[in-house]
Amino acid sequence: MSIDPVIAQAEAGAPKLAVEMVGVNKWYGQFHVLRDVNLTVERGERLVICGPSGSGKSTLIRCINRLEEHQKGRIVVDGIELTDDLKRIDEVRREVGMCFQHFNLFPHLTILENCTLAPMWVRKMPKKEAEEVAMHFLEKVKIPHQAHKYPGQLSGGQQQRVAIARALCMRPRIMLFDEPTSALDPEMVKEVLDTMVELAQDGMTMLCVTHEMGFARQVANRVIFMDAGQIIEMNEPNAFFSNPQHERTKLFLSQILH
Amino acid sequence: MSDQTLSPHVFVSSVLLEPAPPPVSDRGPVRWARAHLFGSVPQVLLTLFGIWLVFAVIPPLVQFFLIDAVWEGTDRKACLPADVGHPVGACWPFIWAKINQLTYGFYPADERWRVNVVYALGAVLLLPLLIQKVPYKRLNAILFFGVYPVVAFVLLTGGNFGLKRFLLGYLGFDGLFPIGATVAGLSVAFWADFVVSSALLALGAAALARFVAGPGAGLGAARNTLSALGILGAVLLAADIDVGLQPVETRLWGGLLVTLVIAVTGITASLPFGILLALGRRSHLPLVKICSILFIEFWRGVPLITVLFFATYMLPLFLPGQLTIDGLLRAVVGVALFASAYMAEVVRGGLQAIPKGQYEGAMALGLPGSLKMRLVVLPQALKLVIPGIVNNFIGLFKDTTLVLIVSIFDLLGAMRAAFTDPNWATPTTLFTGFGFAGIVYFVFCFGMSRYSMALEKRLDRARHH
Numbered sequence: 001m002s003i004d005p006v007i008a009q010a011e012a013g014a015p016k017l018a019v020e021m022v023g024v025n026k027w028y029g030q031f032h033v034l035r036d037v038n039l040t041v042e043r044g045e046r047l048v049i050c051g052p053s054g055s056g057k058s059t060l061i062r063c064i065n066r067l068e069e070h071q072k073g074r075i076v077v078d079g080i081e082l083t084d085d086l087k088r089i090d091e092v093r094r095e096v097g098m099c100f101q102h103f104n105l106f107p108h109l110t111i112l113e114n115c116t117l118a119p120m121w122v123r124k125m126p127k128k129e130a131e132e133v134a135m136h137f138l139e140k141v142k143i144p145h146q147a148h149k150y151p152g153q154l155s156g157g158q159q160q161r162v163a164i165a166r167a168l169c170m171r172p173r174i175m176l177f178d179e180p181t182s183a184l185d186p187e188m189v190k191e192v193l194d195t196m197v198e199l200a201q202d203g204m205t206m207l208c209v210t211h212e213m214g215f216a217r218q219v220a221n222r223v224i225f226m227d228a229g230q231i232i233e234m235n236e237p238n239a240f241f242s243n244p245q246h247e248r249t250k251l252f253l254s255q256i257l258h
Numbered sequence: 259m260s261d262q263t264l265s266p267h268v269f270v271s272s273v274l275l276e277p278a279p280p281p282v283s284d285r286g287p288v289r290w291a292r293a294h295l296f297g298s299v300p301q302v303l304l305t306l307f308g309i310w311l312v313f314a315v316i317p318p319l320v321q322f323f324l325i326d327a328v329w330e331g332t333d334r335k336a337c338l339p340a341d342v343g344h345p346v347g348a349c350w351p352f353i354w355a356k357i358n359q360l361t362y363g364f365y366p367a368d369e370r371w372r373v374n375v376v377y378a379l380g381a382v383l384l385l386p387l388l389i390q391k392v393p394y395k396r397l398n399a400i401l402f403f404g405v406y407p408v409v410a411f412v413l414l415t416g417g418n419f420g421l422k423r424f425l426l427g428y429l430g431f432d433g434l435f436p437i438g439a440t441v442a443g444l445s446v447a448f449w450a451d452f453v454v455s456s457a458l459l460a461l462g463a464a465a466l467a468r469f470v471a472g473p474g475a476g477l478g479a480a481r482n483t484l485s486a487l488g489i490l491g492a493v494l495l496a497a498d499i500d501v502g503l504q505p506v507e508t509r510l511w512g513g514l515l516v517t518l519v520i521a522v523t524g525i526t527a528s529l530p531f532g533i534l535l536a537l538g539r540r541s542h543l544p545l546v547k548i549c550s551i552l553f554i555e556f557w558r559g560v561p562l563i564t565v566l567f568f569a570t571y572m573l574p575l576f577l578p579g580q581l582t583i584d585g586l587l588r589a590v591v592g593v594a595l596f597a598s599a600y601m602a603e604v605v606r607g608g609l610q611a612i613p614k615g616q617y618e619g620a621m622a623l624g625l626p627g628s629l630k631m632r633l634v635v636l637p638q639a640l641k642l643v644i645p646g647i648v649n650n651f652i653g654l655f656k657d658t659t660l661v662l663i664v665s666i667f668d669l670l671g672a673m674r675a676a677f678t679d680p681n682w683a684t685p686t687t688l689f690t691g692f693g694f695a696g697i698v699y700f701v702f703c704f705g706m707s708r709y710s711m712a713l714e715k716r717l718d719r720a721r722h723h
């Protein structure tokens with residue numbers, strides 16, 4: 001159950017399945033990026049997705065909020081099936097927060113404005129309330145005193161935490177992370193991971209593409225290994241790391257764990 | 259073993275260095291000059307050339323426009339060297355004598371206060387809009403961009419347009435409305451036509467929206483159409499009502515008035531149109547995209563002079579007989595469309611510079627397409643291309659002089675007309691006139707340039723410190 005009251009409030013009344021992917025296929029031109037992906041994520045679950053570069057991890061989670069379009073199969077997010085219907089896509093995006101490798105903060109807006117933009121314009125929240133919510137989450141990621149600075153004035157780790165806070169301000173039910181720490185200097189990785197761990201402890205449904213295996217062990221319910229556009233192996237973290245089954249998983253783990 | 263005996267490749271720091279102030283850079287005029295003016299042979303040559311240029315250009319100009327200049331007089335005799343007894347530079351009394359013609363053209367003398375009110379009102383509304391610290395920006399912008407043009411229009415033309423027919427009238431349904439009947443000086447036929455046409459348009463828009471976007475969209479479309487028509491109605495009412503001002507035809511307008519009317523309208527119209535065209539050109543809808551490209555390429559491919567010629571002499575041949583469009587209006591529209599096409603390409607350059615991540619960041623937050631553009635992409639793109647935008651504004655301001663070709667007398671046109679006055683025929687009249695016009699144009703263009711630089715600096719400061 002959620003500890004954070006704001007997150008708990010967002011969760012009430014949500015469907016049990018957070019994400020359901022059935023036979024999902026995607027092509028870039030002739031190139032088959034996602035090959036028959038089947039995946040269900042339950043509410044409150046925390047998934048870590050790993051795999052070699054180019055295996056389609058980003059594509060997979062970007063399909064969940066329709067930053068990429070799948071061509072075959074079914075994706076149901078939070079009870080809403082993703083089709084060409086723009087209204088539904090926006091609905092899904094409102095419920096799904098996302099953090100990117102390169103943060104994608106809006107450089108022309110202050111930290112606070114970054115956080116209040118979507119709640120005010122999409123959720124039609126009054127400015128004052130939006131600012132209160134923003135400050136709540138900025139405190140949660142431990143940068144309330146930077147609220148009036150611009151993104152360019154913050155360190156990479158701080159920017160990524162702002163990006164997390166910005167996503168949380170929409171009170172999403174699901175959070176997607178696409179390698180949130182891989183553009184950061186090593187000493188900043190931890191502060192971002194700590195924030196994510198805390199979020200996991202609050203009961204947020206999370207799908208993370210990451211190669212931070214310590215994080216995976218600590219918070220994940222399941223680890224997914226992808227290669228060549230397919231899910232090769234999926235297991236709970238301890239078994240996944242100590243006893244990988246597939247040859248490619250073994251090879252991959254031996255490379256990243258030394 | 260002490261530190262010193264370790265091998266030179268091994269080192270452990272024993273003190274933490276305190277931050278020290280930066281070194282005093284080479285101050286003093288001599289060292290500065292050495293560094294910046296006489297550092298190398300090419301630099302020395304450039305410096306000498308620069309000095310020569312300054313001495314070659316500045317003193318003669320000062321001599322002509324200030325020292326030898328004549329400042330007072332009532333006719334050409336004051337500026338003839340033979341009569342004055344010394345060489346004569348600029349003949350400023352010529353400008354004083356013609357200043358009314360240069361500012362108002364042939365605008366009737368008794369009505370010039372209206373132009374002055376328009377000038378003053380414009381300045382009063384524009385200045386606080388430009389200065390960031392002044393509050394009420396929203397209200398100010400609505401007043402300047404929404405109310406001011408209507409007020410200026412009514413003041414300058416005199417209003418009381420006596421509108422006769424709206425859409426249905428032109429479509430041949432004249433008979434529906436009582437021609438000739440008036441209430442408070444307003445034609446009943448026109449306003450009845452307007453109301454009925456608006457209702458029909460709103461219904462049509464609602465039906466179309468239902469057909470295209472589903473039953474939910476009808477009401478919104480009708481409401482939007484009605485509010486747009488409501489605004490149009492308010493503008494038309496302002497133009498139609500008899501405010502008791504004597505009408506002044508645009509043929510009589512001239513001088514700085516015309517320059518400013520064309521330039522300000524062109525500038526304020528070209529930016530929004532240019533943005534729309536740039537967005538259209540990048541649209542995923544093929545029809546919108548093709549139309550934008552055709553429009554932009556057409557207007558960029560045609561010289562402004564051709565546009566003005568066409569608008570003035572050819573357009574009337576194509577329009578139905580009852581429809582006549584004012585000559586100045588045609589030139590203004592031509593200039594505005596021409597400038598929009600250029601603006602579109604500048605804005606598109608800015609749009610292209612915005613990384614994909616910004617779009618994705620906005621989309622991932624659930625911002626729909628229009629908001630994504632308005633709140634995230636455009637503010638950044640426009641900021642990037644401020645120099646290009648202002649460049650276009652300045653170009654447009656100076657291009658207004660081309661309306662002379664179609665017998666509209668802007669500042670330069672009025673000046674040339676003034677040259678023909680035999681009372682002021684002196685050897686230096688021409689130089690004085692062009693010098694003065696140059697100064698006026700320079701003041702406006704330089705003002706825009708400086709303001710844009712200050713704006714860039716301000717926006718930059720907001721971002722990096």
Ligand SMILES: Nc1ncnc2c1ncn2[C@@H]1O[C@H](COP(=O)(O)OP(=O)(O)OP(=O)(O)O)[C@@H](O)[C@H]1O
Pocket residue numbers: 028031033051052053054055056057058059060
């Ligand atoms: N827009 C695109 N057009 C064509 N091919 C693409 C596009 N985006 C990605 N690809 C290709 O699809 C494959 C999967 O890309 P994806 O970004 O999902 O990989 P990834 O697993 O996230 O890799 P990484 O660890 O490097 O981020 C790659 O081979 C990539 O080259």
Ligand SMILES: [Mg+2]
Pocket residue numbers: 057058059178179
């Ligand atoms: Mg990736």
